[in-house]
Amino acid sequence: MHVSESHSSRQRMNLFDSRLLMPAIVSAFKKLHPRTQWRSPVMFVVYIGSILTSLLFIQSLLGKGEASPSFILATAIWLWFTVLFANFAESLAESRSKAQAASLRALKKTVIAKKLATPKHGAAWEEISAGELRKGDVVLVETGDVIPVDGEVIEGIATVDESAITGESAPVIRESGGDFSAVTGGTRVLSDWLVVRIVVNPGEAFIDRMIAMVEGAKRQKTPNEIALTILLIALTIVFLVVTVTLLPMSLFAVETAKLGEPVSVTVLIALLVCLIPTTIGGLLSTIGVAGMSRMMQANVIATSGRAVEAAGDVDVLLLDKTGTITLGNRQASDFMPAPNVSEAQLADAAQLASLADETPEGRSIVVLAKQRFNIREREMEGLHAVFVPFTAQTRMSGVNIGESTILGERAIRKGAADTMKAYVEALGHVFPPEVTRAVEDIARRGSTPLVVVDGDRVMGAVELKDIVKGGIKERFAELRRMGIKTVMITGDNRLTAAAIAAEAGVDDFLAEATPEEKLRLIRSYQAQGRLVAMTGDGTNDAPALAQADVAVAMNSGTQAAKEAGNMVDLDSNPTKLLEIVEIGKQMLMTRGSLTTFSIANDIAKYFAIIPAAFTTTYPQLNLLNVMHLSSPSSAIMSAVIFNALIIVALIPLALKGVKYRAVGAALLLQRNLLIYGLGGVIVPFVGIKLIDMILTGLSFV
């Protein structure tokens, strides 16, 4: 029940969904408040113009008008429409975001949590409201319960429905330890139980951040938006001076030519509104809100619009090999025994060493041993075996068997070739050259060699195969065309890393990566003036995430990683970075394209209004009426109407964004210049002429 409901609420909405239209129209009128209008200086000028023409209309009704009341009224009405259309565009984008926020807020319904007295399964618990939970509290979540707040699983394993947050209906496994220990408030446990330590205080949780971001999108301007706003204000001031000074010029012309009437204030206001960049001015905030909304649809939460914009600027992408470039985890694929060791003996030792190893690699060795030689899983206790886990110091894992027997310990170890070589040599034995060769062969194939040692005897190597994801090579080629360099990060040795890098088609790789190495790499790229993006999920990624310019943490990752990043991917899909880059770029492209379009429009508007405004003084200027508009008032009305309607016509583009194509900067620029630059010159000529024909045909003017 819950699954389907929440899923439907996060469905993509149509551009002009009827549920959104009506509230948007209402809100368009509400936004007529001066304080709201002041937020967009360009539209504020139109707003003042609308008020002025309305007053001029009233004046003309009193018989002292500067032009016919119907003309002034029509101008005033269309100026009001211009303002309303811009308001409507913004409202529409906001209502889409609000709908998204509302579906999120529904998750915040009061949840009763089972707070444990001691952090242990089976301890006594008391019911308290989720809002009262503090960081560090430990709660029990059982089948059917909703996880109250974000936390970390410290005990247990359970299937969790995270569709409410991610929109993905398939349940996921959450368990203690490792990379799947983070749980998100608002998700529901479907089976089994979890003991969860709360990691955030009220109001800091994920959903809170998400709602704040969606609702706050309109309030914070991104850096490029600020720069663009400054330019738009400058253009508005210039055109204000142009139109204001036109009045004395017109008066002088009338005085010297002794013919005609000076240009009316209504016409000057119409000219001003047509010249200032209303198209981009009216749609600027819409584009920003829509960009955030698109991020939400991609299931990415950005902490700020600034981060979204920065994503468009990324030059270098650091990608973790595992999960991003290769399919999940490595699988054991072959046993390569040392001389005088049979494959079965090697498999047996390897299986013993991996019995208690819960890593996917360890499990895959057990599986392979069973498949090849039918070696069954053995009970650790029955063997008197003690698991020796992997530590950063020893860099190997294995088992000690039969410590109480007189034969003494049988120590089986597995680990990377160089570690094991050092281990064997420390025991005073020679590492067989055949094994070294086998190790190199494996590495050259892009697989990972694992050397198994039984006591002091080198048994051989196990090949752990990496499988490169299908289609990833094409994505990297696309990124290269976008001008983005891809760097693969892996803990593998150089040989293995090089083989996989070549297979996947990345530009560069960092082998044997440690957290410090990653940090150094990011800093060196940044010192070259590049913008670095990376994805990460583990706690050891946190420093690098904090250093990167765009850091996407996986939702499944640890809390430390999520806090270090400036975006969180709810789907925990590392290739999402590519989409994020595209959304960032789209936002800028849409702004740039509409600005170009808006400025280019002015040429046609001049040709419509200038002859019309001065034709009574200088009839010769009618030669500039290249569109052959039927009359001066029709020409001015057509320009004003076009100016208003173009905003409506471009709302879908502002919401959807200009499509990004990875074809390189020069081609992309050429394409957009043709469409929005040249198109911006031509479209208004056609549009104004059409409107003029309609107005004349319906004899409105």
Place this chain on the structure above:
Amino acid sequence: MSAQSLLLLGILLSLLFALAYPLGLYLAKIGESTTTFGWISKLEHGLYRLAGIDPNSSMNWKTYAFALLVFNGIGTLAVYAVQRLQTSLPLNPQAFPNVSPDSAFNTAVSFVSNTNWQGYAGESTMSYFTQMLALTGQNFFSAATGMAVAYALIRGFASHSTKTIGNFWVDITRSTLYVLLPLSTVFAIFLMGQGVIQNFSSYQEVSLLDPVTYSQAKTTADGQPLKDEKGNPVMENVTVKTQTLALGPVASQEAIKLLGTNGGGFFNANSAHPFENPTPLSNFFEMLSILLIPTALCFAFGKMVGDMRQGWAILGAMTLIFVLLSSVVLVAEQQAHPALQALNVDQTSSALQAGGNMEGKESRFGASASALFAAITTTTSCGAVNSMHDSFMPLGGMVPLILMQFGEVVFGGVGSGLYGMLIFAILAVFIAGLMIGRTPEYLGKKIQAFEMKMTSIVILVTPVLVLSCTALALMSDAGTSSIANPNAHGFAEILYAFSSAANNNGSAFAGLNANTPFYNSLLAMAMWFGRFAMIIPILAIAGSLAEKKRLEVTAGTMPTHGVLFIALLISVVVLVGVLNYVPALALGPIVEHLQLFAR
């Protein structure tokens, strides 16, 4: 376009590029203050020691701008003082009185701002001392100031995370000492070879071979045209048998007037005067020398930012706009004037005459060389004239007006052309950069809110000055009473005056009596702010860019060389630079053109 015009334009541009390229590389060396040049370096460092300047200390943009303003402020006061005191100063053989306060103020601002608008007539106002020391001195210093700002901006692009943009005192010293002085000396000697005079003699009275009778407007004691009760000027017939030949140290001032894109003539007739510009050859090299340093600076820019293609792109955009618009003047002036045609004046091009509209043009230059000179002097911020722009055909006169209204960025003034064009490049990169989905960057420097704020000021300054001053003049009696032609042409004269002043060009559509307190002070204000209200934000941009990292070029970087960028830059210059003037132009030259040819 006639074959003669094409040939003239072609040869001029070829020779220009051939000379400007090596000069550009040399200018780049001058801009890098580490390069030294033998014994002149000793002189250079001697000057620093004398002034107590540490040439190795680099300034941040605010200090740089402050030094620049102080230097130019003192320069203005000095030029003003010399004019006001010239009776007590030497070298005044004609015993000219002190210049009136408003005219002296206007002239001081005019020469300091590299405008060289002249409300006065040189040969009847200024002593040789004033011409040589005050005016010629500022010809050097104002050009050097332009070069200094250009160097500072280039350094902003070229440097990597630094707080400083160079040392102003070093920049003007090196620009003057290593570039302007040597070039002017060579060019002055060449001009003297062509017949340009250089002496300190008093004026000579010579008898005319043919006594001339003409009618002229009577003037009142204060130089205003005397008008009858209907407002028409009162005419009188005059017969003259002798002529006073004005003399003076012309060549030394002439060379820097052109090389420094100053344009303030020794004589009122400027380069139309035979003592300033005697032969077609001198005329050709005068045109060349106007364009020389602005062109060379484009190459210096490419060299200093480490990518010559960037310099070529800027130069390419400038050249294309220039060729296109100068062709319009050349074609327009080769036309027969309908009014003269009605009087059966033969204006066709033939073996005996070049033809075209010859009103206000010197017969030793003809229509082509006059039209081209007009285009060059206005495309750069020079403002020297060898013909009267007021007498051009409406479209022929509109092009110089438009070329100035571009903001003097097509070649432009020495230094100011390049820095102005780079601002348009920043603007082009900003709009286009957004269009490809990245924070815009130019030459590896991100263009962000601060740069856009300063860029906005730069693009706002001149249109606001030109349009509001024009409107102010039209609304006041003091403004309209100076107009000789009360029609669309009279409006164009006022528009031209303020376009010329605010863009620091200095050429005039004669026909407007601008030597009145009203125009002297309003024009002076336009010149001062047109110069320094641009320079300060540009230095701010230089400072802000210098602090930024230089990003590497990737496939995602928008290329700022090549045809696409040139086309983009031209579109931005046209759309943002000139769109503002369309209504004003429609009420001036455009309607004039339509009226003239509608007959």
